[in-house]
Amino acid sequence: MNSFGFIGCGNMGGTLALAVSQGVSSPIAVSDYDRDRAAQMAMASGGVAMSNEQIAAGCRYIFLGVKPQVLGSVLAGIAPVLAGRTDRFVLVSMAAGVSIASVCDMAGGQYPVIRIMPNTPASVGKGVILYCYNQPVTGAEVNELTEALRMAGDVSPLSESLIDAASAISGCGPAFVYMFIEALADGGVKCGLPRDKALRFAAETVLGSADMVLTSGKHPGELKDAVCSPMGSTIAGVEALEKHAFRGTAMDAVWAAYTRTKELGKKE
Numbered sequence: 001m002n003s004f005g006f007i008g009c010g011n012m013g014g015t016l017a018l019a020v021s022q023g024v025s026s027p028i029a030v031s032d033y034d035r036d037r038a039a040q041m042a043m044a045s046g047g048v049a050m051s052n053e054q055i056a057a058g059c060r061y062i063f064l065g066v067k068p069q070v071l072g073s074v075l076a077g078i079a080p081v082l083a084g085r086t087d088r089f090v091l092v093s094m095a096a097g098v099s100i101a102s103v104c105d106m107a108g109g110q111y112p113v114i115r116i117m118p119n120t121p122a123s124v125g126k127g128v129i130l131y132c133y134n135q136p137v138t139g140a141e142v143n144e145l146t147e148a149l150r151m152a153g154d155v156s157p158l159s160e161s162l163i164d165a166a167s168a169i170s171g172c173g174p175a176f177v178y179m180f181i182e183a184l185a186d187g188g189v190k191c192g193l194p195r196d197k198a199l200r201f202a203a204e205t206v207l208g209s210a211d212m213v214l215t216s217g218k219h220p221g222e223l224k225d226a227v228c229s230p231m232g233s234t235i236a237g238v239e240a241l242e243k244h245a246f247r248g249t250a251m252d253a254v255w256a257a258y259t260r261t262k263e264l265g266k267k268e
Contacts, residue, residue, distance in 0.1 A: 002026060002027060002028060002029040002047070002048065002050075002055075002058060002059050003024065003026050003028075003059065003060045003061060004020050004024060004026075004028045004029070004059060004060070004061045004063070004148060005028065005029040005030070005031070005050070005055035005056075005058070005059030005061065005062050005063065006020075006028060006029070006030045006031070006041075006055070006063040006065055007031050007032075007052050007055055007056075007062065007063065007064055007065060007066065007074060007078075008031075008032060008063075008064065008065030008066040008074075009030050009031075009032040009034075009037050009038055009041040009065065010032075010037075010065060010066075010067075011120065012065060012094060012118055012120070012122075013032075013063065013065020013066070013094070014037075014041055014065075015118070015120065015122050015123045015127075015152070016063065016065065016094070016118055016122060016149070016152060017030055017041055017045055017047070017063070017065075018041075018044060018045055018123075019122060019123075019125070019149065019151040019152035020148045020149065020151070020152075021045035021046055021047060022151045023147065023148050023149070023150055023151040024148050027045075027046055027047045027048055028045055028046075028047040028048075029047055029048050029049075029050045029054070029055050029058070029059055030042050030045065030047055030048070030049055030050070030055075031049065031050050031051055031052050031054070031055055035049070052074065052077060052078050053077070053078060053081050055078075056078035056081040056082055057081050057084075057085065059089065060088065060089055060090065061089070061090050061092055061144075061145060061148075062089060062090070062091050062092060063092045063094070064091060064092065064093045064094065064095060064103075065094055066095065067095065068095040068096055068097055068098050068264045068265070069264070071093070071095045071098055071103075071106065072106045075103070075106040075107045075108075076106065078107075079106075079107055079108040079109075082107055082108065082109065082111065083108060083109060088112075089111070089112070090111075090112040090113070090114055090137060090141055090145070091103060091107060091111055091112065091113045091114070092113075092114050092115075092116060092145065093113060093114075093115050093116070094115075094116050094117065094118060096117070096164075096167060096171065096261050096264055096265075097164060097261040097262060097263070097264035097265030097266075098115075098264070098265050099115075099160065099265060100113045100115050100132070100133070100134045100160060102265070103115070104134070110134075110136065111136065112133070112134065112136040112137040112138075112141065113133065113134050113136075113137070114131055114132075114133040114137055114141070114142070114145055115131065115132050115133065115160065115163065116129055116130065116131045116149075117129070117130040117131070117163055117166070117167040117170070117171055118130075118152060118153075118171075119167075119170045119171050119173070119174055120174050121153065121174060122152035122153050125151055125152065125153055126153050127152045127153030127154070128153060128154050128156065128170040129149055129152055129153060129154065129155045129156070130156055130157075130158045130163055130166050130167060130170065131145075131146070131155065131156070131157055131158070132157065132158055132159060132160040132163055164258060164261045164262060164265070165258055167261065168254045168255075168257040168258035168261060169254055171257075172253075172254070172257035173254070176250065176253055177206065180206070181199070181202045181203050181206055182199075182202075184198075184201075184202035184205070184206075185198040185199040185201075185202040186198075188201060188202065209223075224238070
């Protein structure tokens with residue numbers, strides 16, 4: 001029996017499958033509508049390619065790594081298999097905006113469900129993986145799952161009422177940060193830097209600045225003020241950002257991501 005099975009091996013499902021395969025002793029099982037992709041993931045993870053039904057029938061933790069729009073059809077396909085099981089299993093959903101209650105409804109039973117919201121930096125072990133769960137899930141199961149995910153990054157519990165809001169930052173935020181890094185690098189190129197050096201300097205600057213926030217315990221505004229000398233270069237740049245509503249635009253981006261996530265959930 002494979003303890004961990006992954007239905008869907010796309011960007012996020014595949015990332016977590018690889019991470020879990022590094023953190024557990026037994027081989028994982030994977031499936032995907034693209035059989036070649038499933039075979040490639042099985043080879044990369046040291047696991048085995050199976051069908052959705054086989055994973056639903058035999059795995060203890062069943063990861064649902066599919067998009068919210070197709071989650072219903074996937075669960076409908078495996079619902080008879082789940083209903084026939086007499087042993088213990090846990091559904092692990094990573095569908096944005098889809099509540100635990102909705103997962104149970106689509107699966108056809110009040111099963112143990114852990115809902116996770118990972119992000120793409122999990123592929124380099126620096127992810128944020130938020131999670132919540134329903135009452136049938138035991139503490140031992142939570143511990144086993146979070147331990148299996150440890151290679152992906154920081155695994156943090158959060159109330160389900162807040163998980164959509166948090167994922168608008170951690171789940172969607174990497175795209176916003178990548179855009180900022182690209183913009184910083186473009187600015188450097190405009191000033192005469194070679195593209196490769198500008199990209200490296202921009203990425204390292206964001207990395208170091210983030211670490212300062214996490215390790216110093218200081219408010220980002222305080223850290224920003226410490227860089228801004230009177231009549232200096234940095235305050236001139238800050239003024240340019242403020243003239244173009246940098247902070248307000250960033251807030252609007254998070255809000256837009258959050259509202260879209262809620263829309264996706266309603267469609268289910």
